[in-house]
Amino acid sequence: xxxxxxxxxxxxxxxxxxxxxxxxxxxxxxxxxxxxxxxxxxxxxxxxxxxxxxxxxxxxxxxxxxxxxxxxxxxxxxxxxxxxxxxxxxxxxxxxxxxxxxxxxxxxxxx
Amino acid sequence: xxxxxxxxxxxxxxxxxxxxxxxxxxxxxxxxxxxxxxxxxxxxxxxxxxxxxxxxxxxxxxxxxxxxxxxxxxxxxxxxxxxxxxxxxxxxxxxxxxxxxxxxxxxxxxxxxxxx
Numbered sequence: 446x447x448x449x450x451x452x453x454x455x456x457x458x459x460x461x462x463x464x465x466x467x468x469x470x471x472x473x474x475x476x477x478x479x480x481x482x483x484x485x486x487x488x489x490x491x492x493x494x495x496x497x498x499x500x501x502x503x504x505x506x507x508x509x510x511x512x513x514x515x516x517x518x519x520x521x522x523x524x525x526x527x528x529x530x531x532x533x534x535x536x537x538x539x540x541x542x543x544x545x546x547x548x549x550x551x552x553x554x555x556x
Numbered sequence: 557x558x559x560x561x562x563x564x565x566x567x568x569x570x571x572x573x574x575x576x577x578x579x580x581x582x583x584x585x586x587x588x589x590x591x592x593x594x595x596x597x598x599x600x601x602x603x604x605x606x607x608x609x610x611x612x613x614x615x616x617x618x619x620x621x622x623x624x625x626x627x628x629x630x631x632x633x634x635x636x637x638x639x640x641x642x643x644x645x646x647x648x649x650x651x652x653x654x655x656x657x658x659x660x661x662x663x664x665x666x667x668x669x670x671x672x
Contacts, residue, residue: 449656461643487646488599490660532598541606542650543614544661548598 447471449547451533456553457523465518465550467533475536478517478544479507482530491518491531520552528554557581562647563662569671575634577667578645579647580626587650588630590622592643600647605630630647637671644668 448470457463469477476495480488494500494509494516506519518531532550534544557574557580559582579588591599591614601614603622611622619641622635634641648661 476657480660487663487665488661489663493657493660497655523569534599541604541612542653542656543601543604545590545601545615546591546599548596 446517447537447545449533449535449545451531451547451550453548454551454553455521456555458521458539459525459554459556460540461523462519462521463523463552464529465515465520465533465552467518467547469514469516469535469547471514471535471537471545473537473539474511475539477507477509478534478536479505479516479545480532480534482532482549484529488532523554523556525554528552558660560647560649560664562645562667563613564667565665565666569637569669571638571671572636575637575669577632577647577669579630579649581630581649583649583651583662584627584632585649585651586627588624589594589648589650590620590630590632591645591646591648592616592641593666602645604633604644611650634669637669641670642669642671 451467453556482488493506498510504521530549532549533547537543563578575597589604590602600616605611605624647664
């Protein structure tokens with residue numbers, strides 16, 4: 446089975462940088478996804494990491510350490526529209542492409 | 557963007573009644589998934605399908621059944637709805653491992669189900 450932990454809520458200031466952590470325990474691991482979900486909407490894909498290291502996509506970066514079972518999502522130059530929930534999800538190591546999600550981190554960006 | 561629609565968008569039903577939710581895709585993707593989302597639990601996998609008539613259980617499958625008679629449609633049925641099944645239900649689709657790593661799942665807009 447898989448267990449994924451991430452903080453429930455975080456608050457940050459517009460223009461700042463915030464790091465959302467995710468730890469996972471898996472019986473089979475095939476990569477780590479991050480999704481963004483605004484209230485009342487569907488999740489949207491942000492990033493995927495399968496190798497150790499940092500992947501950068503504009504203001505968003507995602508990091509993975511497989512040996513530590515740890516990932517983080519880094520958001521730079523925060524904007525008010527970044528207020529949303531951020532979901533960490535681990536892919537299982539089989540042909541089903543199932544994703545197991547954490548409970549999500551609700552980020553509030555204040556002016 | 558992949559075409560995926562869920563119906564209905566909202567439903568209120570009574571305890572003990574059967575309910576069927578529909579997920580329809582126009583992308584010919586092989587893999588389809590049903591998740592439920594509840595406060596404090598995130599998204600939990602109910603059932604998934606890896607082809608026509610090929611389905612399997614997820615972590616919270618009790619009380620739910622699914623069917624996939626055509627590539628484009630994946631139906632989720634609550635045989636006898638209970639208040640604990642009040643939730644937001646999301647359908648997701650995926651094609652292959654390459655597309656999954658590039659684009660992740662594509663999610664439908666969700667169905668908000670209330671069982672009273």
